[in-house]
Amino acid sequence: MSKIKCDHCHLEYDEDIMIKDENLHFCCKGCQGVYHLLKSDGLDSFYDKLGNKTISPPINSDKDVEKFDTKSFEDNFITQTEDGYKKIDLIIEGIHCAACVWLNEKVLFNTDGIIEANINFSTNKAKIVWDSDKINLSEIILKIRSIGYNAYAYDATIADEKATVAKRDFFIRMMVAVFATMNIMMLSVAKYTGFFTGIDDEIKHYIHIAEFIFSTPVLFYSGWIFFKGAYYGLKNRILNMDFLVSVGALSSYIFSLYILFGGKGESYFDSVAMIITFVLVGKYLEVIGKKSAVDTLDKIKSSIPLEAVVIKNKIKNILPINSVQVGDIVELKAGEKASFDGELISTTASFDESSLSGESLPVDKKKGEKIFSGTINNESVIRYKVDKAYKDSTLNSIVTLLEDSLSSKPKIEHRANEISKGFSITILCLSLITFIVWYYFGINFGFNYDGVSHFEKAFIVAVSVIVIACPCALALATPIANLIGISELAKRRLLFKEAKFIESLAVADTLVLDKTGTLTKGKLKVKKAKILDNNIHKLNLLYSLISNSNHPISKSVKKYLDENYELSEKELFDIKSINSKGLIAKYKNVDGKVFKLLGGNIKLLRDNKINYKFDSLNSVYLFAIDSQVIATFELEDEIKEGAKEFIEKMKSFGIDTIMLTGDNNKTAQKVAKEVGITKFISDVNPIEKAQYIDKLKNQNKTVVMAGDGINDSVALSKSDIAIAMGNSADIALSVSDIVLLDNSLKSLEESFFISKRTYKFIKQNLFISLIYNAITIPLAMAGFVIPLVAALSMSLSSLIVVGNSMRIKLKK
Known part of the structure; x- marks a missing residue:
């Protein structure tokens, strides 16, 4: 054949x-x-x-690609966004620098039908959102494979296994390079000693042969990842860091071959090996630095149970957590962690919720109360009914938030990427200019180049310019600091939905705070109750009305009634909630007579033409049937610990703090005075809150708002950065950019502090990388840097950026 x-x-x-x-x-x-x-x-x-050279064929693009469009694959790995698009997390194999991330994102963004493509440099995890009417997932996979990478659906177990294999392969390549380079360095000692003391040409030739033998596997085995990255970069018209490393090392190798086979001058096989080795070692240390930063996420993920005991027809079944459905009954033993959110079926239970709230004391639960995923059952075996599938659970939402935040990019990173795009081609142009100037003008300063030809001098200096330039330090400056900042925030139970909010929070100048649940504990207590009509039937109607409200005031009044009366609920109809005022409902008695029930503040009564005088510095709840007031309640809310100190800290940050509340002016004034707030707005409804946020933004303010209730959701959605306290209503959480799990003002202060510190270090990193290149490139062009020193300098610049970013952790 x-x-x-x-x-x-x-x-x-x-x-x-x-x-x-x-x-x-x-x-x-x-x-x-x-x-x-x-x-x-x-x-x-x-x-x-x-020419006649051969290259490796690309990945077999058609292999197994049809599985990505199957129903079973979609059920396991693909979710749907609120806009109706499809979303998946992929692991992209072959990424080893920021330029790889940029290349993949560029190609994916330019593909019709792809809405979003964000790749996490530290984990190689990509979040892809696409329009399934325009493109299939299999086509997206083929697109990734066409540029030299491979992709598969993210699965924690598989991802860890593949990451371990990839890390092992990287380590072996690095150790081959280190071993060979150490031997070359010993040979170089003999060669350079002989250069000054005299050495036979024959012995020198043998040293060159030995250096050739050691440097070849370093270049073509250890350095293969750079050639591969450079090839696929060129294929997509991109000059990346891999290209600079490859050109520098390969040029030195080719020139050294010329010397080995009879040319005059010194060989630079030692520089070839050291360029590859220094960059490889530098990148390996980067990996270690990044790994320590994502340990927080790894710990959270590793604590998630993989199976659950489900009770069906009185039979216990052990099922994978993804197979458990809403409505299933789950059994939990003492010491086990809940995988799902649900409702307690057992009579009582005790849970450790410190992983969510930071509160170390156990929380007692009664039948019907909420169980949160990620919390630990303290005592006996209990059972609860699942009301959220695992993918929608609190714990999984936390993990997803962390991973999404690591994938997103702030504005300053996009600006740095724009700068680094044209960096490599600029360096190549400077290198070419350097070669021409040194070769044609016979410049002879810098290091001592006596005894070598003009070509060799020009070549050495030009290679040094290529090798010393470090776009990687510039590309690393923002993502590594963001990665460490996000992990530090996560340790303190501060969840940023996207990394870009670190930058936004760092430059914010205005903080708007809700009162109840934010500045105060949100646990109102009835301080004074006045029952004007002790008719038990009328009190039952009051109890029925407040049972239809989730407002903190209604809950507190209900708790007071539970503790002091034995009441039952009656059937009401036409129940209406009036924003910032209360509830209106109707009740029909056995005789067919209809009564109008009103429960809320004084505004609600006045709007319904009930003239009742009631003045109090506290929050109030009034209940009336038709036009008659039946009961009044005065409630008091405690100020959160450290509220005054928090306001002082915000002033020291230069942030203007404003309290925005629906409570009456006297109550708002009392709280503002206690905590030291000089500016507050009271008696505002949800729409007016949102309008006030718009007014601040129209004044070119960068507005942060923190709140926890349904009535804050519109205003939160209008702010530049929305912060939800940990006990917030679901709708407030959904429109928020940052979630404070432990619900404390100390956490809110830390979110500002760490954001400002992270942003400061991002700017420091960018300054370091730009100054490094501004100083070292001219030095290399002037002939003061030889290639092996250039390689070491290039790696050190990246490590300095990583090391500087690690300092984010140091200050408490």
Whole structure:
């Protein structure tokens, strides 16, 4: 059987297995697709440059790709967004620098039908959102494979296994490079000693051969990842850091081969090995730095139970957590962690909720009360009914928030990426200019280059310029600081839905606070109750009305009635909630007579033409049947611990703090005076709150709002950064950008502090990387830096950025 070459990779195969395409032959569909992709993009001159050399064929693009469009795959890995688009988390194999992330995002963003593509540099995890009417997931996978990477659905177990394999492969490549470089360094001692003391040409030739033997596996095995990254970057018209490393090392290697086979001058096999080794070691230390930053997320994820005991038809079944459905009955033993949110069926229970709230004391639960996923059952075996599937549970929502925040990018990172885009081509131009100037003008300063040709001097200096430039430090400056900042925030139970809110919070100048549940504990107590009519039937109607409200005041009044009376609920109809005022309902007695019930503040009564005088510094709840007031309640809310100190800290940050509340002016004034707030707005409804936020934004203020109730949700959605306290209503959580799980003002203060500190270090990192390049590139162009020192300097610049970012952790 005759052999024939593939027109793309130039490898030989049996003719009968080749794919024929007009007068062309390809070994696989991958080669065929890449050939036509290069041709359509006007890059077919690549094959002229390739000559007779061979390359590895691309990934087999069609292999197993149909599974990504199956129903079972969609059920397990794909979710739907609120806008009706599909979303998946993928792991992208082959990413080893920020430029790889940029390349993949650029290609995906330019693909019709893809709405969002965010890739986490530290975990290789990509969040992809797409319009299924325009593109299938299999087509997205093929697109990723076409540029030299591979993708598979994120699964924690599989991802960890693959990450371990990839890390092991990286470590082996690095150790091969370190071993070879150490031997080359010993040979270099002899060579450079001989350079000054005299050495036979024959011995020198043998040293060159030995250096060649050691440097070759370093370049082509250890350094293969750089060549691969450079190739796929060029394929997509991008000059990345891999290209600079590859050009510097390969140029030195080719020149050294010329010396080895009879040319005059010194070989630079030692520089080849050291360029690859220093950069590899630097990148490995980056990986270690990043790993310590994501340990918080790993700990949370590793604590999630993988199975649950489900009771069906009085039979216990052990099911994977993804198979448990809403309405299932789950059994939980003492010491076990709840995987789902649900409702307690057992009579009593005790839970450790410190993972969510930070409160170390156990929380006692009664039948019918809420169980949260991630909390631990303290005592006996209990059972509860699942009311949220695992994917919608509190614990999984926390993990998703953390992962999404690590994938997102703040504005300052986008600006840094814009700068780094043209960095590599600028460096290549400077290197070329340097070579021309040194070669044609015979410059001879910097290090002592006596005894070598003009070409060799020019070549050495030009290579040093390429190697010393570090776009990686610039690309790392923002993501590594964000990664550490997000992990530090997560340790303190501060969940940022996107990393960009670190920057927004750091530059904010106005903080708007709700009163109840934010500045105060939100646990109102009835301080004074006045029952004007002790008719038990009328009190039953009061009890029925407040049972239809989730407002903190209604809950507190209900608790007071439970403790002091034995009341029962009656059936009401036409129940209406009036924002910031209360509830109105109707009741029909056995005689068919209809009564109008009103429960709320004084405004509600006046709107319904009930003239009743009631003056109090506290929050009030009034109950009336038709036009007669039956009961009045005065309630008091305690100020949160540290509220005054928090307001003082905000002033020291230069943040203007405003209290916005629906309570009456006297109550608001009392709280404002206690905590030290000088500006407050009272008696405002949810719409007026939102209008006030708009007014502040129209004054070019960057507005942060913190609140916890349904009545805060509109205002929260209007603010630049919305912060929900941990006990917030679901709707407030959904429109918020930051969630404070432990519900404390100390956490709110820490969110500002860590954000400002992280943003400060991002700017420091950008300054360090820009100053590094501004100083070292001219030095290299002037001939003061040899290639191996350039390689060490390049790696150190990235490590300095990583090390500087780690300082975010140091200050408490």
